[in-house]
Amino acid sequence: MSLDSLxxxxxxxxxxxxxxxxxxTHRSFGGNNNERLEFLGDGALNFIIANQLYQRFPKLPEGDxxxxxxxxxxxxxxxxxxxxxxxxxxxxxxxxxxxxxxxxRPSILADALEAIIGAxxxxxxxxxxxxxxxxxxxERLAIIDPKIIDKDAKSQLQEYLQGxxxxxxxxxxxxxxxxxxxxxxxxxxxxxxxxxxxxxEGSSRRVAEQQAAQLALEKIGK
Numbered sequence: 479m480s481l482d483s484l485x486x487x488x489x490x491x492x493x494x495x496x497x498x499x500x501x502x503t504h505r506s507f508g509g510n511n512n513e514r515l516e517f518l519g520d521g522a523l524n525f526i527i528a529n530q531l532y533q534r535f536p537k538l539p540e541g542d543x544x545x546x547x548x549x550x551x552x553x554x555x556x557x558x559x560x561x562x563x564x565x566x567x568x569x570x571x572x573x574x575x576x577x578x579x580x581x582x583r584p585s586i587l588a589d590a591l592e593a594i595i596g597a598x599x600x601x602x603x604x605x606x607x608x609x610x611x612x613x614x615x616x617e618r619l620a621i622i623d624p625k626i627i628d629k630d631a632k633s634q635l636q637e638y639l640q641g642x643x644x645x646x647x648x649x650x651x652x653x654x655x656x657x658x659x660x661x662x663x664x665x666x667x668x669x670x671x672x673x674x675x676x677x678x679e680g681s682s683r684r685v686a687e688q689q690a691a692q693l694a695l696e697k698i699g700k
Contacts, residue, residue, distance in 0.1 A: 487563050488594065489613040492601050501597035502565070502590060504580065506572030512593035519596030522604070526611045527551055530619060538624050545627045550618060553685065556588035559614055565590050574657065585681040631691035635667075638698065644671045647694065649687050652677055667694045674698070 678689025
């Protein structure tokens, strides 16, 4: 896939195409990679989506707004959008990531999309980044329903335990394996009162904790 084709899907023409090239360069490739742009894009995306939700749902409380935003900016959503844009075909990956099909890994795709948003911001400013995000999220924002808010597993587990007047679970690191650019985390969720311990696995602590919490909910029967 050409960079022009990707830029067209973003609805933005880069003044300096090198910004887009950098956004597509994974750290495993070396050199001028996309980590800093990812950091910037993450912040811009969260604000743009938060602002949209704030404007669209003036009566929705903070907690519900936060959960709606979490649905829209979570790794799964970002990787779905990135996959639809065929971003994986344009990624610059190191040999190890190429061998392990890193272009299909949700965490790498999600990070690249955030980096691209950061690149648009650097190249064209906030309004350009906002326009690109709204183009990418147009369908999702049109159909999002505040009455159907998916609470993540950790939030559901916390609310259940609080409702039973029990202590909140403890999340502990079991192991961190793999090289820096492709780590796998194992996290345990411990609920002492119920004598429940589960272990989740994922590409980040957050993902592993969510999986552990989901397994705990299943043990409880939720």
